[in-house]
Amino acid sequence: MKRNVVEMVKKIARGVIFGLFYYLLYIIxxxxxxxxxxxxxxxxxxxxxxxxxxxxxxxxxxxxSLVHKHLISIPMKVLSKMLYALMLYSVFNxxxxxxxxxxxxxxxxxxxxxxxxxxxxxxxSIIYGFLDAFSLFSR
Amino acid sequence: MLLAVLSPLIIFMYEVGKGNVIQxxxxxxxxxxxxxxxxxxxxxxxxxxxxxxxxxxxxxxKTLLFGDVxxxxxxxxxxxDVYASKELLDMPMTLEFKIxxxxxxxxxxx
Numbered sequence: 001m002k003r004n005v006v007e008m009v010k011k012i013a014r015g016v017i018f019g020l021f022y023y024l025l026y027i028i029x030x031x032x033x034x035x036x037x038x039x040x041x042x043x044x045x046x047x048x049x050x051x052x053x054x055x056x057x058x059x060x061x062x063x064x065s066l067v068h069k070h071l072i073s074i075p076m077k078v079l080s081k082m083l084y085a086l087m088l089y090s091v092f093n094x095x096x097x098x099x100x101x102x103x104x105x106x107x108x109x110x111x112x113x114x115x116x117x118x119x120x121x122x123x124x125s126i127i128y129g130f131l132d133a134f135s136l137f138s139r
Numbered sequence: 140m141l142l143a144v145l146s147p148l149i150i151f152m153y154e155v156g157k158g159n160v161i162q163x164x165x166x167x168x169x170x171x172x173x174x175x176x177x178x179x180x181x182x183x184x185x186x187x188x189x190x191x192x193x194x195x196x197x198x199x200x201k202t203l204l205f206g207d208v209x210x211x212x213x214x215x216x217x218x219x220d221v222y223a224s225k226e227l228l229d230m231p232m233t234l235e236f237k238i239x240x241x242x243x244x245x246x247x248x249x
Contacts, residue, residue, distance in 0.1 A: 037145075037149055037152075038148065038149070038152050039152055039156055040152075103248075106248050106249060107248075107249050108246050108247070108248050108249075109246070109247045109249070110244065110245070110246045110247075111244070111245050111246075112238075112243070112244045113242055113243040113244070114148065114242055116144060116241050117141065117145055117148075120140060120141050120144060121141070124141070
């Protein structure tokens with residue numbers, strides 16, 4: 001009984017840690033990295049939206065951690081990574097970034113479509129989800 | 140793979156940050172055609188190292204096609220109404236192209 005409780009707490013802790021890690025990766029680190037590299041300001045998620053994202057990531061990862069080694073964990077692992085990447089897609093305004101640059105007496109409104117990059121990230125996330133799901137099963 | 144796809148965009152944005160990557164100049168030729176039209180020479184200078192594809196310039200309801208653009212100078216002629224030539228500099232101008240054929244960019248100058 002005590003062993004089961006310890007095991008359960010370990011799984012929940014693992015879910016919380018992974019949830020926070022994926023939140024930081026997809027919602028904070030990647031948008032910040034792209035914003036810095038492309039020199040285009042990207043509106044970061046803050047306040048209630050940020051809290052909702054954190055709870056969602058933690059809840060999903062905790063659920064995945066609890067159903068670890070059950071068949072359902074395979075689609076859940078793949079779907080969760082795809083969902084995270086789609087959230088990144090949403091944070092990036094579906095790949096359409098707009099910036100206004102004042103130049104002498106003119107204003108230059110620039111719109112750039114970076115959806116190709118986001119499609120690659122979504123694809124890479126799905127592949128990672130598959131690898132993650134099957135590697136856990138093989139242990 | 141991601142880096143290979145991203146590199147043209149990174150290089151282009153870096154060069155834009157340095158300034159004067161794309162320059163567009165227009166000069167009105169004072170000879171009128173039939174007294175109602177006048178010719179405008181549009182010169183585009185591109186100093187970047189990333190190839191731009193499908194480059195178009197929209198001005199005064201006209202579309203100027205430049206196609207694929209590499210480093211160099213490109214000239215196009217357009218005929219406009221004489222009365223419109225006075226508003227040429229005040230009218231918004233839109234430049235559209237794809238960076239390395241991958242990233243669509245449109246810039247509206249007002």
